[in-house]
Amino acid sequence: MKNHTSYFAALMDGLKDYLPPDLHFEEDGLVREAKKLIGDDKRKFRLGKVNSIMPTIAKKGASTKRLAAVAIDGMDDVFSEKDSENINQLLVKFQQTVKEVKLSDNPRQSDYTLHHILHKYTARIGCYELRPETTLFDRNRILAAVTACLECLEGQPRKFYLVKGDLSGIQRFITSGITLENPGEGAHTAKRLRGRSFLIALLTNFLAEHIIDELNLFQSNIIFAGGGHFNLLLPATAEIDAELKNLEQKLNEMLFDEVGMTTSLVLAKTEIDAANGDAPFAKVSDYYVKLNPEMEKQKSKRYRGYLSEMMRAPIKPKKYDSIGKEMGENIPRADYLVQINVNDIEDVRAMKNDKGVVFYLEKTQTVFAAFKDDFKSGISGLLSKHESRINSLRITKLNDTNFLEYQGVFSQNMPISHGFTFVGKHAPLNHEGVLPFDKLAELYHKESGKFEFAQLAVMRLDIDNLGAIFIRGLAEKGQPSSFQRLATLSREFHWFFSGYFNTLAEQYQIYVTYSGGDDAFVVGSWYNVLHFAVELQKQFNKFVCDNDKIHFSAGIFMCHPHYPVGRFAKDAEDCEKSAKQFNNKKKNGIHVFDHTLSWRSFVSKMEFAEKLLGYTTKEGDNTKDPEKLARSLIHRLLRILRSCMKDGRVQIDNKRLTANIARLHYLFARHGFNEQRIQEATEGIAKDIIEVILKDFDNRNSLEDYLIPFNYVIMKTRKMK
Secondary structure, three states: OOHHHHHHHOOOOOOOOOOOHHOOOOOOHHHHHHHHHOHHHHHOOEOOOEEEOOOOOOOOOOOOOOOOOOOOOOOHHHOOOOOOOOOHHHHHHHHHHHHHHHOOOOOHHHHHHHHHHHHHHHOOEEEEEOOOOOEEEHHHHHHHHHHHHHHHHHOOOOEEEEEEEEEEHHHHHHHHHOOOOOOHHHHHHHHHHHHHHHHHHHHHHHHHHHHHHHOOOOOHEEEEEEEEEEEEEEOHHHHHHHHHHHHHHHHHHHHHHHOOOOOEEEEEEEEEEEEOOOOOHHOHHHHHHHOOOHHHHHOOOOOOHHHHHHOOOOHHHHHHHHHHHHHHHHHHHOOOEEEEEEEEEEHHHHHOOOOOOEEEEEOEEEEEEOOOOOOHHHHHHHHHHHHHEEEEEEEEEOOOOOOOOOOOOOOOOOOOOEEEEEOOOOOEEEEEEEEOOHHHEEOOOOOOOOOOOEEEEEEEEEEHHHHHHHHOOOOOOOOOHHHHHHHHHHHHHHHHHHHHHHHHHOOOEEEEEEOOOOEEEEEEEEHHHHHHHHHHHHHHHHHHHOOOOOOEEEEEEEEEOOHHHHHHHHHHHEOOOOOOOHEEEEEOEEEEEOEEHHHHHHHHHHHHHHHHHOOEEOOOOOOOOOOOOOOHHHHHHHHHHHHOOOEEEEOOOOHHHHHHHHHHHHHHOOEEEEEEEEOOOHHHHHHHHHHHHHHHHHHHHHHHHHHHHHHHHHHHOOOOO
């Protein structure tokens, strides 16, 4: 660490009073220069409470929301509104943790551990009086990233690269080779799908970290990593430029050896010139405007210069078929993921079949192992058997920030670092492992036991207009958008979609195929997925502080449990595309039951559906009850609604509607709901259901949206034959 005192001084800036003597690094000229480059001198540094960044995105004069001063212990802290301690108490806990931690002599191993301690304790502490939505963690990691670059630019022009890495073809990789399930094969398919999805998340982080390690940079130089892409801040030199090209080729050759050409890494960069005015890192939107088209350009030139090396024999089908099986079985149960770096390829081969090993990369001499309750014995077993082969360990806690419980327990003859990550990994389990899709389709989150009418639902979603948010929405009160705000917004989205999302999925027994920085792909019973979608929308609105400029679109496709996996992924994608077309492409919609509607209407109609369900008899129930509607009547209502549509499309034909309104009144009257009974009703079915339907049909208020409650009730009251 002595050779990188400037970097660590920047990473721990503002915390000197809470650091042990061996971490007292004095601010030097590089740190002061970095502060000027990020515009720190214009924001009045102070430690205090922090506001949510969400109300400020793409809005002027937005109201503020103060966030609680808490250590990030669990996903509920994303929404915590009550301080568990004041700022000083929180920092005293930080002090105690740093004092007790056993750091490695290897600066990059120490950086990984310190970076995650800082994340846990300072991601809910503000640092700017004039920009109270910037956290100390995000400010310090940007300051440290710039400082690390400056250390590499000694005697050279102050130029930097903002680099974007993208894993292309993610969905093709996840579903490739997974076709029609035969009865009995569902469990294997579920494991492979889950495993490959987690592998994308793992590779995203690994590739970003591998690049900065090879360039002798640090964790803070990764501005964001998740969802199959990452952003890096690097010094702009001829050496870095050449090494990036070299690394891109080597990593793509490695990916080819492991997964074929289904996915590949594409790198794009844009230059940041510190000579172009003050505080260049306070103008992040300018660089994103240039970076996105550059990424498209680089995708069109993929493998340029080394295409012949990539035109080799394709990966063997048997090997491809096995990708993800071990990971898919172990990761949903795992609490820890361990990255083991060994001496050479032969060491990888010697370890790859050991207990706990879920994946390996021969060309980078890396082995990944996953453990749950047997973590201590499991990793001890690997160490005792292979200690001479191991160069270093990186121990990462999954979805839990209590990540230092085993520090100092294992061999100190090698560098060991500790951290945590949030990852969407939930998969419903039984005693045999991950549930196959036919069993998943039977789950009913409200009570134990299986769901009677088993159908799968597949939902895909992502945040709308995220590129525009980064380019234009990050601007702050007339000032250019800063890297600090970019870091904060990216991290907050990651918390929600990779962390809190997983918590909700567990509550609703949802199988998270993929959940990354801003998008997700999940599978579950049709009932669970619909209710999960309602709750997700409500919690997301709470998360963004009801900012109507930040929203997401989703598509839900329903199918038989043995429907081909590759096809249901594509069908769900088509549903998501339909949602993106909602309201003249303004998005913020959901497509379900072959119909696209607003989230507001979907949530409302789902609430109505629950009421309607309570008043509807089940299939085969012939009991006469004046406060119940026969299921056959709901079928009739659905047929009337569909008969009002133009050419089978979800659009009401007014002439047909006029002709059917009289039929609707007559139909209800036949079932005992005449005009007088409806008008006199103050509660019950006449007030809650009949009056609402007739009023909406008479006023023609979004009638198409009734496809949701009518279909919902018919499916929920249906019995399996």
